[in-house]
Amino acid sequence: MTLERGDISAISVKKIRLFWVLAEQELFSNYSERAQKDRIDVKAYSVVLLQLFNETNILYQSKHFLVVNKPPDILINSNDCTKSTVQTMLRNQFPDLSNPKLTHEFYFAHRLDFSTSGILCIPLHKQACASLSKSFENHKCKKYYIAIVNGHVAERQDKSLDINLAIGEDIRFESTSKKMCTEFESEFCKNPRKSQTHLRVLALGNYKNRKISKVLLQPITGRRHQLRLHCSAIGHPILGDFTYGSQEDRKMHRMYLHAIRIIAPNEYEDLHIHTDDPFIDPDFCFEAVQHSSVLNEKNFDDML
Incomplete structure (x- = not known):
């Protein structure tokens, strides 16, 4: 059928x-x-x-890189061949680019959470993968995310915050390794590591009698679930993130976190990729915000 x-x-x-x-x-x-x-x-x-x-939404393709717009609620890859993943979608769409010698057929130099949508850069050969991985390791790459979070993060738009909270494994969930925690929960936080996120408030609004904010996020470090944890830790969990938010977020049809821009210099080509704002919904009532302004260069330049 x-x-x-x-x-x-x-x-x-x-x-x-x-x-x-x-x-x-x-x-x-x-x-x-x-x-x-x-x-x-x-x-x-x-x-x-x-x-x-x-067909995966292709944002850019060259002989060195393939950049896709990952949907939310899908794994990048899996050892279970019956699961639908970015890997299987790419294999179906680009069978000639699939490398059977690799465990997961493609080079995945960075990752996005299962629930997160947005930009995913896939090197097409070993040398490009090594070069891009080196850029990430040397903190030369810049990644930006857009999110809708619960509550009003500030009293006005254009407010910027610098979040510095160490992140470690939550020993209460050690057997599954599916949940992390911040240093705020020191008694449960195993091996906390320095973590830093820049946040800029783009708009304040309401959604079904709930206060919400649209924010731009830039992770300076790359800890697991970092953006989700940092937003939750300051009292503004991401809308739809019921792992680190409230039970009410289970009612949302997705988690509102999207990788909207990446700047990834490497020895083969400098990647400057962005997507449109996917969170334009008439149910989100934002005060005096033009959705086209989300990608305004000033928003990125003004990050701390």
Whole structure:
């Protein structure tokens, strides 16, 4: 059975799972409501994802790099060949670029969380991978994320913050290694490491009687779940992040964190890639903000 965009109700399984699909830069938010009603499970999600987003959104391609716009709620790769991942989507779309000698067929020089969408740079040969990895290790690469967080981070737009909170493994979840914590929870925080994030407030608004803020984030270090933890630690968890947020965030159809820009110099070519702002939703009522201004150079230049 081939599912069309209007056939989401054809799927019915046991677990309730809010569901969304990104296709051709369009957010089908009505699917979220249909998913709640029809009890769509995460397993059904992967089936529909492959059919509605069977071609990864390519942002840039050269003989050295392939840059894609990763959808949220999908793994980059997995040892389980039955799972839908960026790896399997790329293999289907670019079979000639797949390298069977590699464990996961492609060079993944950096990563994005399962729930995070946005820019993912994939080197196409070993030398390019080594060069890009070196740039990351030497802190020459700059990555920027856009997020919608709970609450008003500041009293006005354009406010900037510098968050310095060490991050370590949460010993309460040591067996799964799925959750980290900050030094605020020192009794549970194993091997905390210095972590730094720059934050700039882009807009203040409301969503269904909840105060929200649109923020630009720049991780200076690269700890696991760093942006999610730092936002949560200052009292403003990312909307839809029920791991580090509240139970109310389970009602959201996705986590609102997106890698919107990357500057990645390397010996083969300097990569300057950005996407549009994916978080333009009429339900988000922001005060006096022009969505086109998110990519204004001043926002990036004014980061601390």
